[in-house]
Structures are given as C-alpha cells and as structure tokens.
Amino acid sequence: MFSKRIGIDLGTANSLVYLEGEGVVLNEPTVVAVSEDDGEVVAVGSDAKEMLGRTPEGITATRPMRDGVIADYIITEVLLKHFIDKVCGKSRFFKPEVMVCVPAGVTSVERRAVLDATLSAGAKSAYLIEEPLAAAIGAKIPIGAPSGNMIVDIGGGSTEAAVISLGGVVVHSSARVGGNKVDESVTQYIRRRFNLIIGERTAEEIKLTLASATSLEERISMEIRGRDSITGLPKTIELTDKEITEAIRPTLNRILEAVKGVLEQTPPELASDIIDKGIVMSGGTSLLQNIDKYFTEATGVPCHVADDALLCVVQGTGMALENIDLYKRSITKR
Ligand SMILES: Nc1ncnc2c1ncn2[C@@H]1O[C@H](COP(=O)(O)OP(=O)(O)OP(=O)(O)O)[C@@H](O)[C@H]1O
Numbered sequence: 001m002f003s004k005r006i007g008i009d010l011g012t013a014n015s016l017v018y019l020e021g022e023g024v025v026l027n028e029p030t031v032v033a034v035s036e037d038d039g040e041v042v043a044v045g046s047d048a049k050e051m052l053g054r055t056p057e058g059i060t061a062t063r064p065m066r067d068g069v070i071a072d073y074i075i076t077e078v079l080l081k082h083f084i085d086k087v088c089g090k091s092r093f094f095k096p097e098v099m100v101c102v103p104a105g106v107t108s109v110e111r112r113a114v115l116d117a118t119l120s121a122g123a124k125s126a127y128l129i130e131e132p133l134a135a136a137i138g139a140k141i142p143i144g145a146p147s148g149n150m151i152v153d154i155g156g157g158s159t160e161a162a163v164i165s166l167g168g169v170v171v172h173s174s175a176r177v178g179g180n181k182v183d184e185s186v187t188q189y190i191r192r193r194f195n196l197i198i199g200e201r202t203a204e205e206i207k208l209t210l211a212s213a214t215s216l217e218e219r220i221s222m223e224i225r226g227r228d229s230i231t232g233l234p235k236t237i238e239l240t241d242k243e244i245t246e247a248i249r250p251t252l253n254r255i256l257e258a259v260k261g262v263l264e265q266t267p268p269e270l271a272s273d274i275i276d277k278g279i280v281m282s283g284g285t286s287l288l289q290n291i292d293k294y295f296t297e298a299t300g301v302p303c304h305v306a307d308d309a310l311l312c313v314v315q316g317t318g319m320a321l322e323n324i325d326l327y328k329r330s331i332t333k334r
C-alpha cells in the first residue's frame with residue numbers, strides 16, 4: 001500500500017519511468033558522466049547529456065546501453081538508482097517495487113544481473129518483463145487472448161519483433177539496428193557524396209526533416225552545414241528528401257529482415273490471425289514517415305503505428321506491474 005510501484009524502460013537513447021497512478025513521470029537520456037581519474041559518477045541523465053561534447057578534460061559521458069542491450073551493469077545500476085531516487089525521494093521509508101523491461105531472449109545470467117542491479121539500486125522487489133510484451137500491453141493489444149498478435153518495436157539501438165499469444169512470446173527476433181543506424185547511413189551518404197562531415201545531432205535532424213521510407217509526393221529540401229573533409233573548412237550544401245530516402249533504404253531493409261524473420265517462423269494458425277489483425281509498430285523509429293506503408297507493401301501484412309509509439313514500452317511495463325496477476329506467467333521476480 002505504502003510502497004510505490006514503478007516501471008522503467010531502459011532505452012539505448014532515452015530511459016522512461018512510469019509511476020503507478022500517475023503515468024510517465026520521467027524521460028531522460030540514457031547517459032552517465034564519469035570522472036576518468038577515479039571512475040566517480042559526476043552527473044546522470046539530462047545533466048550528463050548537457051555535458052556531452054562540452055565536458056572539461058577528465059570527464060567522459062558513457063551510454064550504458066548499446067544496441068538495445070545492457071553493456072555496463074555498474075553504470076546501469078547508477079542510472080536505476082538515479083531514477084528511483086528521483087521518483088521516490090532520497091529519504092524514503094518504504095522501498096518501491098520496480099519492474100524493468102529487458103529484450104526478449106536475454107540469457108538467465110543477464111536477467112539475474114538486471115534483477116540484482118535493480119535491488120542494489122534500492123528496490124524492495126524487482127521484476128522483469130520482456131520488451132515485446134511490454135510494448136504490446138502499452139499498445140493496448142489484448143495479449144491474453146488465444147490469438148496471435150505481432151508487435152515490432154523499433155527504437156534507437158535495436159528492433160524487436162515478436163508474435164505473442166496467450167500472454168507469452170511465441171516467436172521473436174531482434175536485430176541491432178534502429179534509429180541510430182539510420183542516422184549513420186545519413187552521415188555516410190553525405191560524407192561520400194559531398195565530402196561533408198556532419199555531427200550526430202545534424203544527422204538526426206536531417207532524418208527527422210527529410211527521411212521517408214517511400215518517396216514523398218512533394219519534394220522537400222534543406223540546407224546542411226558541416227566541415228569539408230578535404231579543405232577542412234565550413235561548407236553548406238542543399239539536400240533533398242529523395243537522396244535521403246535512398247540513402248537509408250539499406251538500413252530499413254535490415255529492420256525489415258527482422259520482421260520477415262518472425263513471420264517466417266510463425267505457426268500457420270497464428271500467422272492467419274496476424275494477417276487479419278495486422279502488425280502493430282512502436283518505438284521512436286516507427287514514426288519515420290511512411291515506414292508503415294513500406295513494411296505493409298514488403299510483407300503483405302497491414303502494418304499500423306501504435307498511439308504514443310514512444311511510450312508503449314514504459315506504459316506497458318507500468319501496466320504489467322499494476323496487474324501483475326494477469327501477466328505473472330511472463331514476469332520474472334526477485
Ligand atoms: N518522428 C520521428 N521520425 C523518425 N525517427 C524518430 C522520430 N522520433 C524519434 N525517432 C527516432 O527514434 C529513436 C529513439 O526511439 P526510442 O526512444 O524508442 O529508442 P530507445 O527505446 O531509446 O532505444 P532501444 O529501444 O533500441 O533501446 C531515435 O533514433 C530517434 O531519432
């Protein structure tokens with residue numbers, strides 16, 4: 001009664017926290033700034049992101065999640081503690097119950113490590129839920145029904161595709177490709193075609209403005225500034241949506257392969273349900289223009305983007321914790 005219940009989505013780019021009864025209360029970059037001398041943590045989350053690129057010597061900003069999986073457990077614990085403290089207050093009397101989502105198919109060693117990190121970060125009890133289930137719950141898919149549902153979460157670092165039936169994951173596939181790789185393909189194209197070097201932020205901005213999975217009816221263009229790789233001097237170029245749409249196509253096809261891989265392994269009865277109901281997409285990269293249209297054409301199965309696509313995973317994690325009896329088959333507890 002007195003202890004709070006919180007759900008946490010540790011994303012490659014951003015981490016979100018859901019508080020029971022309130023909804024999503026925190027959304028911060030998954031970054032921790034560490035001192036190089038003694039390994040001490042200097043800043044976490046938004047404060048650490050602010051430091052990225054402008055840190056004095058001796059401080060490095062690290063991202064504990066890489067390609068959608070935890071790469072550094074010590075830093076992850078620091079991050080979890082930061083979120084728990086921020087939501088529950090530092091001098092709390094009752095420890096919270098915390099549910100964290102993990103990619104489908106993580107090993108039992110990895111599960112244990114996340115559970116331990118959550119408990120050390122100050123949780124009374126720690127729970128894990130598989131990310132595709134959380135995404136499906138958050139997308140309001142009735143996952144308990146004896147019928148096949150397919151969800152594809154395309155984030156910054158990874159893509160997770162899964163077929164769910166009777167509250168459990170039946171088939172899944174994950175690929176270490178997402179929005180970050182889309183940004184990289186933009187950067188590489190511009191470097192090759194114009195000898196222009198651009199930063200990460202610019203690449204993402206170009207993607208958000210110009211990128212589309214299928215060509216747009218109306219041409220749009222934008223002016224890009226960067227550094228010429230040959231002269232070393234600043235340079236401005238004009239870029240169109242058509243070029244970027246072509247440049248990102250191979251990366252989108254890698255994401256598509258993960259989706260097709262799951263469809264190929266799906267038992268026939270469930271496949272027939274999915275053809276009826278379609279595929280639901282979530283995660284930030286599902287917001288890329290026309291990606292639903294492109295995937296529909298490529299798979300022959302109707303694809304739709306969920307409402308609040310960026311929040312599905314954290315909302316589903318929180319909702320699973322609120323209705324733990326309903327989902328207990330798919331939840332690991334410690
Ligand atoms: N409107 C949009 N169009 C295209 N891409 C977008 C849009 N909005 C966000 N993104 C991209 O979505 C990605 C972030 O998505 P999300 O927050 O779901 O990732 P994450 O949960 O941190 O990563 P992961 O789930 O892989 O660990 C970024 O690459 C961002 O550029």
Ligand SMILES: [Mg+2]
Pocket residue numbers: 009010011012155156283313
């Ligand atoms: Mg995510």
